[in-house]
Amino acid sequence: MWKPDRSIKQPIYQQITDYMEHRISFGEFPPGSVLPSERKLADLLGVNRSTIVQAYEELRASGLVESAKGSGTRVSMHKWGITPKQTPNWKQYAEGGTFLPNLPFIRRIREELRNRESIIDFASGELSPDLFPNAIIRDLLQNKPFQEHLGYEDPQGFSPLRSSLVSFLEQHLHIHATDSSILITSGSQQSLFLITQCLLSPGDAVAIEDPSYCYSLPMFQSAGLRLFRLPVDEHGINPEDILTLYRRHRIRMIFVNPNFQNPTGSTLTLERRVRLLEIASELGVPIVEDDPFTLTALDGNPPPTLKSLDTTGNVLYIGSLSKIAASGLRIGWLIAPQAVVSRLTDARQQMDFGLSSIPQWVATQFIEEGHFENQIIKLREALLEKRNEMIRGLQQLIQENVSFTPPQGGLNMWCKINGSVDDFKLLDEAIKKGVIFVPGSVYGSDHGYIRLCFARPQLDEIMPGLNLLKEALQLPCLVRSSRIPAAFT
Known part of the structure; x- marks a missing residue:
């Protein structure tokens, strides 16, 4: 965030005037857009409100902005020959689209x-910066020769990383997977986005925990899904509630975070896990298990994941490095049947042609050399x-x-x-x-x-x-x- 320079002779209000004029001229504040209030801009820049008042007066005098009581200060529509007919209504565009903004x-x-x-x-x-393995990542980048190509990577993910995850998940979480059943994503939220966009249709009913991190993600509403809640108590959700929701709404997917649930911290009991898997299998409804926290078990004994108990292939499993290692690497994974992986890989390729090979290579070294453990x-x-x-x-x-x-x-x-x-x-x-x-x-x-x-x-x-x-x-x-x-x- 830009701040005025108090060490130079130019008055603070004039620096702010020049700064705002620069942002307006480069289209950051298009004609007709509302500028920050005097009080808010003063807080952001760390100056007195009177300084902002003076800067806005200069901008008004130059004809760049206009003020009206009750509607704030706006960029003029007519400066430099700009007319409303020539200028897109950017506010209308920004408020349009099908992808909703954050709460x-x-x-x-x-x-x-x-x-x-x-x-x-x-x-x-997320973790505090001192809990990230910065020194290890730096050493990997400095001391390990990077010999991978720098072209587009396999959109399903870097093959050595998928192989490393197969071994790691088997050893530490007793999850059985294969290279072909893993899709590397840029984190758990991309996994959820791909699922909601590619495996479900507008109008579909899905069950989510209440309260739930999923509820804070507008991507579910953006996909046109109908959300029905599964109340969470100190032992997690009650699987019998799923039967009620299915009878009433024909839910097509169940989203759960069974271990150290976000936000409540609750852990689903083993009895409820078994019953949840039974019900999902009986109904033929898939479970999406979002699992960012199992490995953080403070006693060193992680509870079992649903995926490790699943014998019928009902669970889509989501994990990532973000919450427990390095969020900046943007490495996550989704374990699913091969048909689902192929569908989501195709969508992923349309989005960004796959992740960069560099962070995937770093994550591979991080796992294989024992640093993750x-x-x-x-x-x-x-x-x-x-x-x-x-x-x-x-x-x-x-x-x-x-x-x-x-x-x-x-x-x-x-x-x-x-x-x-x-x-x-x-x-x-x-x-x-x-x-x-x-x-x-x-x-x-x-x-x-x-x-x-x-x-x-x-x-x-x-x-x-x-x-x-x-x-x-x-x-x-x-x-x-x-x-x-x-x-x-």
Whole structure:
């Protein structure tokens, strides 16, 4: 994000004027588009609001922008001979299309994280930078000769990587796969996207957990799917609920995250796993098992995956390196019958001709040389320490405000706020205090739940972050309201 340079003689307001004029002239703010409010731009650039007022006055004087009471400041439609007839209505285009934007909560959280480096981050569902294997990846790139071609890679994925995954998944998760049954993707979300776009049709009914990470992904609605919820308790979903949904809606696919579920942290019991597989087999309905967290089992004993128990070929299995090793490598995998892999590979080729060979080669070396196993061991130790620190902080600082069940794996703590609290106001007040989290309603739950990621902040940030959250929870303005504040729309 650009910031004005206070070390030069040019006035700050003039630097901002020139910066905004540059963005307008290059089409970043097309004619007719609304500029950020004075207060918001002041916050983003770290200046007084009066400085922005002065900069906008300069832009108005030059005819670049126009202001109207109640509608903010807009780029002029008539500067430099531009007329409405010659200019596309970019706002209309941006609001069109079939692929829906992220939820307002998600957009607000990401915007704050981009613009405020100092905020304590309980929202991002990934590891802190010190838990990434940066030194190992750097050594691999420096010391191992890369001799692969740099043309388009096999759209199904780098063959040596698929072979490495076959061995790794067999050894550590007891999942039986073959090279031809694995599709390499750019992460779990691409796997889900390919499934929703290629294996289902608009109007199809699917079952997802409630609450569920899937609920926060507009890709399901973008695909025209009808979502029906499977309530999650401390033992996961109740498989009998699937029979009810099938009778009423003829569901065509079931999406579950059985181990250390996101966001609740619950683990499906063995009895329920067996029954879930029985029901899916009886109905002929496939199960999509999204499994980012099994290997994070804090006691070192990962619970079985559905895929490892599946004897009838009903489970499509999704995994990735993103949550447990290196999200920046963008390496995920999907295990499915060969007909499905072929269909999704064809779609993948149409999208991007396959992943780059370089990160796939790095991931192959990372697995084959035993670094992935060592990463998991170190990660469990670090996550256990962070989880325990969060438990200690919740118990010491805000136990009277929240209740929770400590997860046995994963990256997140699911907390219920005691009393009636407005999610929107609580997030807004927490951001002002300097801490950020994800409200539970993002995942489809009722109001009054929050997800706190203990993996993302540094260990010494957890207690201060919880203290700031405590301050936000104690404010008297958090009574629940049905109105969404403008900041979240």
